[in-house]
Amino acid sequence: MAGTLQRQPTVTPARRLAWRAGAVVTALAITTLFLALSGRDPRLLADLVVRSTVGSRFGLEDLALFLTPLLLTGAAVTVTGRIGVWNIGAEGQFYAGAIGATAVGLFLPGPAWLVLPLMAASGIACGMGWILVPALARAYAGVNEIITTLLLNFVAGLLTTYLAVGPWHDRVTGALASTGRLPVRIPEIWGVVHWGFPIALVIVLALAWLTTRTRWGYQITIGGANEQAARYAGIPVRARILGVMLLSGGLAALAGVFEVAGTVHRLQGGLANNFGYFGIVVAVLARGSCLNVLPAALLMAFILNAGIVLQTQQLTGSTVLAITGLVLFMIAIADELAHYQPVTVRPATVGPITVGKEARP
């Protein structure tokens, strides 16, 4: 018997990384092929992409602006993933956070040092409130959280548009579908990059410590690995699921707060820009490790930034969504294929055990 493919239960990190790199390259190659087939020059596009992302200062600033919400929504989906729960509703919690922050920013006059933290607190509270019902239903009644969290995204999107067009609509400048400019803003540190970026970095690092080095983090990991065993060991799994989901809602909401207070400065429909959904991709790339959220969010931010370039080349913004889907699809396949390894099996060890006479053919 020669070598056969056998599924291994575990995969070494190096092996997985190699397969995933292969997956990303394949996805980008397919994208390039499609772009070439639709009559565009891939080399010209690649040149443009590099120049407008890492090749220029403005590109780097844009990258950091994309990175900020992705770090937070990516971390939001990653922490729930550690206890075996999918929060597909980061998009909705992002909106909830933006709404909560705007409510304070528009209607509470005061100095920035006082108003900004209040905006953040209000936004985070709204995000937690937004995920509360799905979290309670998942923790205490076992209701599938994928669908409940996701459906609330549509509600949040409708609510945001309603507020921006209706009661909070800017009547001074008469701008369409947007509130007035917020009187306070998060100060910038580098070009258009505001303090939200370093804060998001610190939060992700803190989460990495919290999830891997504390008793709470350990309970979550065990609860995610085997709920029954964790409960038997005395871990309050339901309370942990509820807590992690609320934390997740708060993180995604903070991304919304930063977007409103640091980047866009007003509430408008479509504000979340799919950041919540791209957070899922970041979490998948990060594979449950908060530290991995950093490189994963960087890759995602790069793809989004490249998408801006594609939009200047008469491609719709949704092309990025399709590319992301393709990357995700390839990675899902690669993750499984990485389990298969050629093994040489010697017939003596696997063949029928023969005692006395020969086994019949």
Next chain:
Amino acid sequence: MIALLTGMLSTAVLAGGVLALAALGEVLAERVGVTNLGVEGLMSLGAVIAIITVVATPNPWLGLLAATMAGATGGMLFAFATVIVRANQVLCGLAITFLGLGLSASIGHDYAGVPSPATFGRVPVPGLSSLPIIGPAFFGQNLPIYLIYLVLPALAHWVMFHTRHGLAMRAVGENPAAADAAGLPVTALRFWYVTLGAGLAGAAGGYLTLTYVPVWSEGLVAGRGWIALALVIFAGYRPFGATLSGLLFGLITALSFVGQARNWPIAPAFLNMLPYLGTIAFIIVPVVVWHRMRRIMAAPAALGVPYHRDVR
């Protein structure tokens, strides 16, 4: 009042048909043990392909067929990844949704705002269609409505619960290892039912643009795929359950339309939230209130679990 009820029920049957068809497709996939979270993307793809097809050849049946094929093609891609490679179903489903939404927006870019040149016309059944209230709603509609509410669910129900093949199909969803040991082709059954289910999701998208919202725009499907996924749970994984819950949610959609048409003192945005909030309520409330539901309406035991013959 009569006119209001008649109009509402007609809208409900149309709007519900889209959900019922997509939910029926997902019932097929989930009964063989595969959760396809790509419904939203497949519906979107079907919706745009239907429009593109009828722009080329103005025949709604061809449009519906093309939408079905588009859905099935996407479904084959999904089934290849989840059933043959056995990759994570949640990831692949989300990937198909992203891919479907992005791709349909890209290829539909030039068709945005173009009204569908051919739609399914009303074919009133003589006599029955003049019944009060239910007549126009159930017997004065387009032809595919009978396929969606009657023929397909009846066929699915009969195959699923009254044939040997249906038993095999359900066995694969409940216990693939036992089904495999009994000599049933687990991989083939899963692959083809997932593909068929995805085809119905594509058809649901096509039906949407060929009857109910006959113009393409980005974000047209607007979460209907996700609602359909929730309806499968609510329907207890049964074909007629899917149809009836589709109709129920059609009623909720119709309610929000009536509210807007009659200038109820509620902002349209809140009326538009009703189907989503209703869906959430309908999957949470039964589980909380009525514990026996959990057993009667239980999901197939092997749902979402890839089957590896060599891993026990």
